[in-house]
Amino acid sequence: MLSSTTTEMPMPSPKGSSDFQLRRRRAAKLTHFFGVDYRELIHDILESIEKGVEEERKRGTLRPEEVESLLHKLHHLRTRQDGFL
Numbered sequence: 741m742l743s744s745t746t747t748e749m750p751m752p753s754p755k756g757s758s759d760f761q762l763r764r765r766r767a768a769k770l771t772h773f774f775g776v777d778y779r780e781l782i783h784d785i786l787e788s789i790e791k792g793v794e795e796e797r798k799r800g801t802l803r804p805e806e807v808e809s810l811l812h813k814l815h816h817l818r819t820r821q822d823g824f825l
Contacts, residue, residue, distance in 0.1 A: 790814050 767778055790811070797807045 786814055786818055 771777055793802070793807060793810045793814070796802045797804075802810070
């Protein structure tokens with residue numbers, strides 16, 4: 741009896757296809773599979789990290805200069821996200 745299980749085989753890239761195009765295709769497949777857009781996912785992750793930093797600041801486990809540095813880096817990532825994605 742034959743099995744109906746399919747295996748994922750890497751698809752050969754068409755001639756002239758760039759690495760960027762391959763990554764975009766893979767990202768599109770994941771977006772379709774998981775039902776969430778990359779931008780939404782990154783936004784949620786950055787928001788979660790920011791909340792975590794604020795909670796640690798309130799607990800006193802981070803020094804003020806660490807909090808400032810982390811929030812600055814998060815702001816930079818959000819700016820990059822808005823500009824490139």
